[in-house]
Amino acid sequence: MPDFRCSIASLVDEEPMAGTAPTDAEVLLVESPGPWGREAVGDNRLPEAVREHLGAMGMKVFLLRRPDGTAGPGTHVFHARATATGYDVRATVLDRPEDLVGLDLAGLAAYDAPLWLVCTNGKRDRCCAELGRPIAGALAREWPEATWETTHLGGHRFSGTLLSLPSGVTLGRLTPDTAVDACAAVVRGEVPLEWARGRAGRPAVDQAHELHVLAGGDPADELVAVAGPQRRQSCGDDKVKGTTRFEVRRPA
Structure with missing residues (x-):
């Protein structure tokens, strides 16, 4: 089926999205401009020592890039740990990506501003690229500092999909128009139920129960x-x- 699209198949099947957000209690987000491979953490343009370090960290790693292709100055790094209400997010900007090796994540400064992480890794799933990139572009026009394209969030069949931090609210089946409205609702402290997959960092059944x-x-x-x-x-x-x-x- 050369024209198969997982997002269309999921929609036709009326597959519920509740309980499908990432369950990772700890995540690391690292700026990595340029193309990503299917297994993005090991297939990117970061130095080899950094790729090896990320692959051995024992936590979920997402790579980030700006929707317009710009990069820097420096390498943005975010570290997030799940809490009872979302995630505690810490951040820094490194002079060079090699400084990530040996970085004291516990000593990073608190980061309270919103982050919109839109899944766009087309090498992993073409729905993410085809649907995610226009969404990232629309969000970047509203929130240029908050918006990043990211690697595999999981649930690409719910594309366009994004993870919001620090709330952890994960959204799916977005369009460029609905994404702006949905993220504005998250900023207001709401959970936009029409597009909600769940709150990341929690077991799937707990996510589904909250939405229920x-x-x-x-x-x-x-x-x-x-x-x-x-x-x-x-x-x-x-x-x-x-x-x-x-x-x-x-x-x-």
Whole structure:
């Protein structure tokens, strides 16, 4: 199926997005301009010593680049740890990327401004590139300092998708127009339910439960993961995988 698009297949299947945000409790974001390969952390233009260091860090690493292709001055680095309400984000700008090796992440300065991380790695999935790049461009016109293209967030079948920090709110099925409105809602402290995948840094069932309650559901309801249809989930390979959905189990 040369014209297969995973985002269209997911939409036609009416696959729910709830509970599909990244679950990583700790992430590192590193500016890396230029092209990225399918396995971006090891296939990029950073120096070899830095690539090896990132690959051995034991935490999720995302690479960043500006939508307009500009870079610097310096190399932006963000470190984020999940909290009860989102992420604690720390940041620095390094003189050169080699300074990342041995960097004391615990000593970075607090960073409270919003970050919009739009998945655009076309080598991983073409939906991310085709749908993500116009979204990143639209957001950059509103928030030039906050907006970054990023490598694989997971859930490319929900493209265009983005992770917002520090809230952790992860959005999907965005367009350039809806992305601006959705991110403005996040800035106001809201969770735009029409586009919400969940709050990153939490287990999937907890993400789904939060969205259930925000939509008016009873906080006492239990959500249970159930198997969804088996189907191809990516434009990048032909593998057939199982999907997961969440059913509400109300207390007796």
